[in-house]
Amino acid sequence: MPRTKQEILKLAKEHKVKFVRLWFTDVLGFIKGFAITINELEGALEEGMGFDGSSIEGFARIEESDMIARPDPTTFAIIPWRSGENYSVARMFCDIYEPSGKPFEGDPRFILKRNIAKAKELGYTYYVGPELEYFYFKDSNIPQPLDQGGYFDLAPLDVAQDLRSNTIMALESLGITVEYSHHEVASSQHEIDLRYDDALKMADNVMTYRFVVKEVARQNGVYATFMPKPLFGINGSGMHVHQSLFSAKGGSASGGKGEKNAFFDKNDKYHLSSVGKSYIAGLLKHASEITAVTSQWVNSYKRLIPGYEAPVYICWAQMNRSALIRVPMYKPGKEKATRIEYRSPDPACNPYLTFSVMLASGLEGMRKNYKLAGPANDNIYDMTARERELAGISSLPDDLLEAIKIAENSKLVREALGEKLFEYFIRNKKMEWDEYKAQVTQYEIKKYLPIL
Secondary structure, X not given: OOOOHHHHHHHHHHOOEEEEEEEEEOOOOOEEEEEEEHHHHHHHHHHOEEEEOOOOOOOOOHHHOEEEEEEOHHHOEEOHHHOOOOOEEEEEEEEEEOOOOOEOOOOHHHHHHHHHHHHHHOOEEEEEEXXXXXXXXXOOOOOOEOOOOOOOOOOOOOXXXXXXXXXXXXXXXXXXXXXXXXXXXOOOEEEEEEOOEEHHHHHHHHHHHHHHHHHHHXXXXXEEEOOOOOOOOOOOOOEEEEEEEEEOOOOOOOOOOOOOEOOEOOOOOOOEOHHHHHHHHXXXXXXXXXXXXXXXXXXXXXXXXXXXXXXXXXXXEOOOOOEEEEOOOXXXXXXXXXXXXXXXXXXXXXXXXXXXXXXXXXXXXXXXXXXXXXXXXXXXXXXXXXXXXXXXXXXXXOOHHHHHHHHHOOHXXXXXXXXXXXXXXXXXXXXXXXXXXXXXXHHHHHHHOOOO
16 A cells, blocks of 8 residues: 555556546535646645636535645555556545645545544544445436346346456455455345445545446446435345444554454443443434435435335344344454444445544444443334334434434534535535425326326
8 A cells, every 4th residue: 555655656657657537525425536647646746736626516616716636645546447558547535625725624535534533532443344235227217127136146147247246356456355245135236345444445445436336337338326216116225334443553444453342342241342332322312313414315215214124213233134223243253343233324425424424423422421222123114103112213314304404403413524514515405305396206197197
């Protein structure tokens, strides 16, 4: 992993790099960027590259549009499908700054760095491992599946094995470690799981993952989508996020020397420490507040309905996948694998902001010593509303409008995102809802036109 300007320039020369793509992310989680020639790379590493931020979602008004993109040397990688015998193309993620040299507070990457710093002040490193699901369709106009396969199916029902294999090879050539890949429950639905890593690197990896999945699909004449619910009546796509805190003494996600999993307690019934329990309690208490960020699109709430394995009810469990938070069962000798799985985010979220609000919720639970109620061991989908009420189990917001209203009044979300980004995000989501509610859908035409 390159760390210095000299190492970057050496690698660029060895790989015959002619162009470097400088990537960053807008507020909504879309990759933005521009390319520079190799002759500009040294200057970019020293001083950054100026650009007009006025047209980037959530960045700046026209009268304050000047921005500077400073490449992060640790993110240098060769783009495999743009590399040939004569020249190569590289990419680097950037941090965005104002001309004064101050970090730009509308930069999602900066927001995540700031929340990670709060965890480090308490002595912890934040690790995450997301499981992103997605669909392959014939094109982007009609959601027509490529196969009728199901969970863990192999050929001939899974026609996309080669697509996944090519995607994994591209990801690994970019330095991203993959753990699993398989066909998911729904027809033409797939999952590739990334190996646990620190939250900042993982957010960069999620952005790269989505880019690579779509690019490999395009090269093979099909379309990949991370839309949460593209088809009625079948499972939507989620991004279950495994997460844990380790003592911040360095090392890797696999557990370097001196690292200690702060969530593990060998003497507890569930092998959860008081830190882990308070962290879970924080996530549960603030779950509704952060849902506008973890499930940020109108379509996200078509996935978050009972059934279809979507987590709707705010509770935790070990084996019960109908709960919002799952704590995988402890395996002897695997103390470092103790973690929680937060199941409501979808793969179309902004990972920098999603990781930020989840971490902020957990840390709030730790600071205020929130108490964790017992696990929900029954299938919550089978419980009546009265039974859930008696058990103290509430639900996530029903739609984006409800989620926006709850988030707008959340001190935690406002502080986690920062005033500038928070205000823009809420304003943008309100605009999306207003646009959506004005639409006349095919459902309405089919149901009402013949009878009204």
